[in-house]
Amino acid sequence: MTTDLAIAQRATLRPIGEIAARLGLTDDDIIPYGRGKAKLANPPSGGDGKLILVTAISPTPAGEGKTTTTVGLTDALREVGANAVACLREPSLGPCFGVKGGATGGGYAQVIPMEDINLHFTGDFHAITSAHNLLSAMLDNHIHWGNAAGIDPGRITWRRVLDMNDRALRNTVVGLGGRANGVTRETGFDITVASEVMAILCLARDKADLHARLSEIRVGARADGSLVKAEEIGAPGAMAALLNDAVLPNLVQTLEGTPVLIHGGPFANIAHGCNSVIATKAALGLADYVVTEAGFGADLGAEKFFDIKCRKAGLAPSAAVVVATVRALKMHGGIPRGELQAENVAAVKAGAANLVRHVENVKGFGVPVVVAINRFTADTEAELATVAECVEALGVEAILCEHWAKGGKGATALAEAVIALAAEPSEFSVLYPDRMPLWDKIETVARSIYRAGEIVAAPGVRERLSQWEEAGFRDLPICMAKTQSSFSADPTKLGAPKGFSLPIREVRLSAGAGFVVALTGEVMTMPGLPRHPAAEHIDVVDGRITGLS
Incomplete structure (x- = not known):
């Protein structure tokens, strides 16, 4: 099977000036970093483009393909004649050398130069x-x-x-x-x-x-x-x-030559999980459709995209895409990874409870939603029909996508659906008001988004929040730090659990960023490597990087 790296290394890298020209930029508007990368010298501060969020179900080892869908959808929008650009986060070296791998998409819906972006890129993280x-x-x-x-x-x-x-x-x-x-x-x-x-x-x-x-x-x-x-x-x-250069957004391209702005890289399980406001606003001034992603499931990345990024930057998304795979829904339905190839309609239906809740949550922000089924070859017609039926009751369409195998041409139906949704008036609103007390904001996210029952504060947590309110920080939004694998703080509780106890073990004030971090359960802000990290398989052979995924 051809790997993502092999596909990326075979691609023709267009001169970055040509990609910039597709956004109406001249050589004076960019600072080249070699042939295929550049920074925007003077990024626009906004425009009339429509903002499209790509989010997903709770992630599983079976894979969902959020970045792949973001890239495929942006390529597809250009395929149907729309002026579109993607806005992504920069990959962290931690996942690249750990388990998850890089963050440039997959198959024929990738961003290049793949190795550069996944490793040192333009030095922003350094x-x-x-x-x-x-x-x-x-x-x-x-x-x-x-x-x-x-x-x-x-x-x-x-x-x-x-x-x-x-x-x-x-x-x-x-x-x-x-x-x-x-x-x-x-x-x-x-x-x-x-x-x-x-x-x-x-x-x-x-x-x-x-x-x-x-x-x-x-x-x-x-x-x-x-x-x-x-x-x-x-x-x-x-x-x-x-940070003088790092604050400028990076311009790269998809395999199909679609412009992509990649900038910033916070994780959505321990941070706010969105690319930079500067890049997003620049894109809105350069294209008619801006497709961006927020990390992990909609309970983490999308909630923070709405309640932190959009609140602080004055952004109003026009539509959202919730990505799911039949394989991942089977895992949420209780099927182990080794048995995902066999048809199991009952497991898909059971696991679809996770998808339904994420869709309900996104709709709760007043944003029109479409579901993208990222197709795998083993998916059966009965399983695909089951996913569509489960979200149909919510008035939401599920669209089959094949961008991994076919690039933009495999997601044109999704592109047309997004264009139709974005044409509707936006009724976007945040989950809670600024003046709500900090603890009440934590409870609101926990009950409304996660469906928690009891929210338990460790000793000193509520006292610290009260002190910060007295110091003038009451209006700050909450950035929940929680396992990405479950709506709860227990990564083993798959599907759509509810009524569970959510422990808040620690709170941290991020006054410069403008939010309060609430750490739940055993989530770590410094991950560890697995028993056999991906780094064991990465090498350089005849001058070319191998093993990067």
């Missing part, structure tokens, strides 16, 4: 990692040289980051070796995609807003409980300098 850790270094240095801000070392909340899965760094001790090496204290590492600096870059309107948000980061507290800003230790200017 810049974000460096800016974040510069603040960490300056914070410890500030304390070492007298601590003029009066920071309590025991109340420092700012951790370090690394764009790699490394469980050994989750909890660390710094400052060992005597006074000359700083104050000894416990801390740890998060993966770069969970960094507040990543979220700031993705939610900033422009470079000035980026700088202002970096200044608002809270790094810890004094003995009296008052919070300490990054600007008090003199870090934001240098951080902004490191």
Whole structure:
């Protein structure tokens, strides 16, 4: 079977100036990074394009194909004559070398140059990692040289980051070796995609807003409980300098030459899971249809896309696509991975409860929805018909898509359905008002989106939220950190569980990004590698990268 990497490496990479011209851009509007990549020198700040969100059911090892569908739909929109561009997130090295693999799509619905994008790309993640850790270094240095801000070392909340899965760094001790090496204290590492600096870059309107948000980061507290800003230790200017190029969106292309803006890369299970506001608004000013994705299932990425990104950026999506596969629905229906090839209509029907709930949730935001069935060769007509019947009761159409095998031509029916939906008036609204108390916002997401019963706060959680409200942060939205595998905090509860207990173990203030993170269950902000990571199979043979997926 031909691999995604082989397909990508056989593709003809068009000059990036040609791709830019398809968006009406000239050579003066881009900063080339070699032949097939560029940054937008002066990205537009908005326009009249229609914004289309691609989201999905709760992910399973069987695969759903959200990025593949985003790429295939954008190619298909161009195939039917529409001026379209895709907006994606940048891949993290953690999944590339771990389990999930890269994030450039698959089959004949891919973004290229695949290897570059999945590895170092234009260096944005390295810049974000460096800016974040510069603040960490300056914070410890500030304390070492007298601590003029009066920071309590025991109340420092700012951790370090690394764009790699490394469980050994989750909890660390710094400052060992005597006074000359700083104050000894416990801390740890998060993966770069969970960094507040990543979220700031993705939610900033422009470079000035980026700088202002970096200044608002809270790094810890004094003995009296008052919070300490990054600007008090003199870090934001240098951080902004490191991010000066990284804040500009990246332009690349699909296999079919469709323009794609890839920028930012937060995970949706531990962060807000959307590409940058700057890239999205630039795309809306350059094309009539902008297709973007939000990470993992609609309970995570789509909810945060609506309640954080759209709320903060003033965006109103015109339509949404919920991606599902028959294979994944069988897993949600209780079938193990090794038995997915056999027809099982009953399992599809049982697992479709997961799809139905995601569709209901998206419709609850007032956004028109269509379901995209990402077809696999083993899918039977009876199974496909069952999926269509399950969502038909919601007034939603399920469209069979074959973009993995056929590229844009395999998703033209989906493109036409999206165009029809986007022509309808938008009734988009967020889930909760700004002035709702922070704990009530957590409960609203947990009950309305997840269908939780009891929401349990660990000791100190509600007190901390109350303190932040008194400090002026009541209006911030909530960014839930939860397993992507289930509506609950238990990754083994597949399908559509309800009435479960949802534990809130910790809350973190991301004042610069403009949200409060609520960590549920045992979700980790620094993943670990599996027993046999994908890195074991990646190599360079005769100058070409192999094994990357």
